[in-house]
Amino acid sequence: MKQVIGLLGCGTVGGGVDAIAMAREDLTVKKILLLYPQPGTEGRDVYDFAEIENDPEITVVAEAMGGVEPAFTYASRALKAGKHFVTANKALIAAKGAELAKLAVENGVSLRCTAAVGGGIPWLTNLTRCRRLDTIRSVRGIMNGTTNFIMNAMHTQEVSFDDVLKKAQSLGYAEANPSADIDGWDTQRKIILSAGAAFDKFAAEAEVDTFGIRNVTAMDVKAFQSLGYVCKLVAVAKDGGDGLVAYVEPTLLGASELEAAVPSNFNLITYDAEYFGVQSFYGQGAGRFPTAANVVQDILDLADCKPGFYTDKLAPAKVCNDKEAHPYYVRTTLDAWSDKAATKGDGWIITEPIAVSEMHAWAKKAMKDDPALFFAGIQ
Ligand SMILES: NC(=O)c1ccc[n+]([C@@H]2O[C@H](COP(=O)([O-])OP(=O)(O)OC[C@H]3O[C@@H](n4cnc5c(N)ncnc54)[C@H](OP(=O)(O)O)[C@@H]3O)[C@@H](O)[C@H]2O)c1
Numbered sequence: 530m531k532q533v534i535g536l537l538g539c540g541t542v543g544g545g546v547d548a549i550a551m552a553r554e555d556l557t558v559k560k561i562l563l564l565y566p567q568p569g570t571e572g573r574d575v576y577d578f579a580e581i582e583n584d585p586e587i588t589v590v591a592e593a594m595g596g597v598e599p600a601f602t603y604a605s606r607a608l609k610a611g612k613h614f615v616t617a618n619k620a621l622i623a624a625k626g627a628e629l630a631k632l633a634v635e636n637g638v639s640l641r642c643t644a645a646v647g648g649g650i651p652w653l654t655n656l657t658r659c660r661r662l663d664t665i666r667s668v669r670g671i672m673n674g675t676t677n678f679i680m681n682a683m684h685t686q687e688v689s690f691d692d693v694l695k696k697a698q699s700l701g702y703a704e705a706n707p708s709a710d711i712d713g714w715d716t717q718r719k720i721i722l723s724a725g726a727a728f729d730k731f732a733a734e735a736e737v738d739t740f741g742i743r744n745v746t747a748m749d750v751k752a753f754q755s756l757g758y759v760c761k762l763v764a765v766a767k768d769g770g771d772g773l774v775a776y777v778e779p780t781l782l783g784a785s786e787l788e789a790a791v792p793s794n795f796n797l798i799t800y801d802a803e804y805f806g807v808q809s810f811y812g813q814g815a816g817r818f819p820t821a822a823n824v825v826q827d828i829l830d831l832a833d834c835k836p837g838f839y840t841d842k843l844a845p846a847k848v849c850n851d852k853e854a855h856p857y858y859v860r861t862t863l864d865a866w867s868d869k870a871a872t873k874g875d876g877w878i879i880t881e882p883i884a885v886s887e888m889h890a891w892a893k894k895a896m897k898d899d900p901a902l903f904f905a906g907i908q
Pocket of ligand 1: 537538539543593596620
């Protein structure tokens with residue numbers, strides 16, 4: 530069956546979707562919602578979403594604008610109009626996923642968002658496929674290419690955080706405002722989407738303990754290496770019974786671990802399930818064609834009558850990180866954790882196991898007095 534698409538936004542990802550679709554006979558991008566006229570879209574460009582919403586020929590709306598609004602309004606209207614909705618937009622799904630999933634179910638259509646986690650990696654597709662048969666114990670991984678690029682460079686070259694960040698920006702891996710990447714917010718959204726698909730539990734962004742790599746220094750990296758560790762920004766989620774364990778933090782990994790070996794701006798995302806055991810998915814977490822290709826794969830899956838990722842069982846869940854504990858590397862000028870120090874170094878300590886919620890709550894407060902402090906979980 531030919532899929533007739535209404536495309537929202539025609540930038541990096543949207544332009545890629547249009548180019549891939551154009552080369553296929555089973556896909557037509559009939560209308561493209563734009564803010565301003567754009568070369569290559571003539572005759573298909575529209576400036577009012579109603580033109581897509583009210584077009585009975587359009588069966589799928591593919592969104593690649595970014596942001597929560599107006600994407601949420603358009604998504605709701607598309608689903609209510611009986612159109613499938615496919616998106617690469619993790620900000621939209623992290624903020625409004627539960628509402629959109631409900632609307633999709635109510636209207637007998639599907640919501641898919643493979644490209645929103647891991648860009649070009651078929652992660653959510655395989656996670657949901659695993660889950661229909663198996664029980665997932667945990668999901669985790671390196672879900673942000675920019676931070677992996679930075680951490681990888683700091684471990685393999687003698688470079689400062691600021692210099693690598695500038696290089697990442699010059700290569701187009703990091704935004705001019707890098708906060709979403711280096712402070713962990715992008716990764717936080719991706720673990721929320723993954724946990725929703727794995728456990729039917731949807732966490733509120735504000736509840737997911739998140740600490741990024743903004744404060745990591747070359748001296749920290751020397752200390753990690755002297756201890757035999759490699760540091761990566763890792764997200765973790767587990768079904769916590771009544772609630773959900775979910776957090777994002779710099780993590781020290783044994784140098785022989787798979788995650789420790791992830792190079793450049795690649796991602797590695799893993800589930801651990803009862804029958805399948807541990808399976809990992811590796812690849813480009815961003816970029817025009819890898820990401821656009823996953824948007825198109827979702828559209829093709831819809832043509833094959835594959836369901837959406839989120840069911841009507843998806844429900845908001847409390848994050849409960851108080852029973853999840855491990856040792857931490859902590860570098861601070863404050864007199865802290867000395868009663869829990871297992872190893873002491875030059876300005877840093879390794880603690881005994883501390884609950885994730887306790888460490889993150891401490892850091893949030895302590896940053897007021899020591900804004901340069903850094904910590905990393907040890908797993
Ligand atoms: N780039 C990647 O590698 C990647 C990877 C994974 C996921 N994603 C996700 O994909 C989405 C798109 O990212 P992108 O990199 O393609 O961004 P982008 O290059 O900035 O493209 C977004 C496009 O949407 C247009 N737009 C914004 N608001 C609009 C509106 N209200 N109506 C119509 N068009 C509108 C923008 O127009 P103007 O330029 O005129 O503002 C721009 O052309 C985001 O949610 C992002 O998180 C991107």
